[in-house]
Amino acid sequence: MNKQVKIVECPRDAMQGLSRIIPTKLKAEYINSLIKVGFEYIDFGSFVSSKIVPQMSDTIDVLNLLNIDSQTSLLAVILNKKGAEIAASFDEIKILGYPLSISEIFQKKNSNKSIKESLHVIDQILEICYQNNKEPLIYFSMAFGNPYNEVWDKSILLNYINQIKNKGVNLISLADTIGNSDIHSIRDIYYSCAVNFPDLDIGLHLHSHPNDSFKKIQSAWESGCRRFDVAISGYGGCPFAQDQLVGNISTQQLLNFLAKNNLKHSLDLLALENSYNKSRDIFD
Numbered sequence: 001m002n003k004q005v006k007i008v009e010c011p012r013d014a015m016q017g018l019s020r021i022i023p024t025k026l027k028a029e030y031i032n033s034l035i036k037v038g039f040e041y042i043d044f045g046s047f048v049s050s051k052i053v054p055q056m057s058d059t060i061d062v063l064n065l066l067n068i069d070s071q072t073s074l075l076a077v078i079l080n081k082k083g084a085e086i087a088a089s090f091d092e093i094k095i096l097g098y099p100l101s102i103s104e105i106f107q108k109k110n111s112n113k114s115i116k117e118s119l120h121v122i123d124q125i126l127e128i129c130y131q132n133n134k135e136p137l138i139y140f141s142m143a144f145g146n147p148y149n150e151v152w153d154k155s156i157l158l159n160y161i162n163q164i165k166n167k168g169v170n171l172i173s174l175a176d177t178i179g180n181s182d183i184h185s186i187r188d189i190y191y192s193c194a195v196n197f198p199d200l201d202i203g204l205h206l207h208s209h210p211n212d213s214f215k216k217i218q219s220a221w222e223s224g225c226r227r228f229d230v231a232i233s234g235y236g237g238c239p240f241a242q243d244q245l246v247g248n249i250s251t252q253q254l255l256n257f258l259a260k261n262n263l264k265h266s267l268d269l270l271a272l273e274n275s276y277n278k279s280r281d282i283f284d
Helices: 011-015 024-037 059-063 081-088 104-111 115-131 154-166 183-196 210-222 251-260 269-283
Strands: 006-009 041-047 073-078 093-101 135-141 171-176 201-206 227-230
Touching: 006 201, 006 251, 011 024, 011 041, 011 269, 024 041, 024 059, 024 269, 041 059, 041 081, 073 081, 081 093, 081 115, 093 104, 093 115, 093 171, 104 115, 104 135, 115 135, 115 154, 135 154, 154 171, 154 183, 171 183, 183 201, 183 210, 201 210, 210 251, 227 251, 251 269
Parallel strands: 006 041, 006 227, 041 073, 073 093, 093 135, 135 171, 171 201, 201 227
Antiparallel strands: none
16 A cells, blocks of 8 residues: 555653653563554654653663564664664664754753754764664754743744754654644744755654644645654653643544545554553553
């Protein structure tokens, strides 16, 4: 079946903010069930300080329990050179994701580095990626607004995207870190990025209240987006952004949108139902 959309399932994002530590075996069983669904990408773990994100401290142990197939690429998030070196040492991991915020305050909260320092880290990560045949992915956090009363403008976002493009990066995601986007800002910002950077593969990592998810997906699709980060039942959110987590776009909502519009995907829906059942052991 020809796919008209790329779906990135994000169990890392779904799990990382939970205060209760999920057993390694249970994480691996859940991610293995997601692999059977046929997602093109799975954002499965991160190589960051266990003091900052204790939930992800067993990423290597989880990886060793996964049954990888050829149709799914594993994505890991990293925040520094050391994390990139560790992630790049595993053949199973194909994509290294780095979050770059256009908010100085949030970049400090998320990585303990300024934006200028983070751009230098990206240079180090890119060198590691190219030496190890990995694909770099840059997330642009706070792409849809800034809650810290800093100056925010679309031109700032476009400027940083241009800098990343000039470093040779092809894969980027616009992240609505706190769920403050709406259908108008999604249409405006995504379309502007796509027009200004037609050679880039631009996806969306939206956080949203469930009632707003469907219309945000529709706005993104109409603006040309064909790669979506999602999580089963919309679990997750960034633990560094604000006190109350705003969940991800629900995988089920994206599939409902595709079905309603007669758009094709290649996911195994029976396997997805099994993953949903397993997710309840983790999140409920």
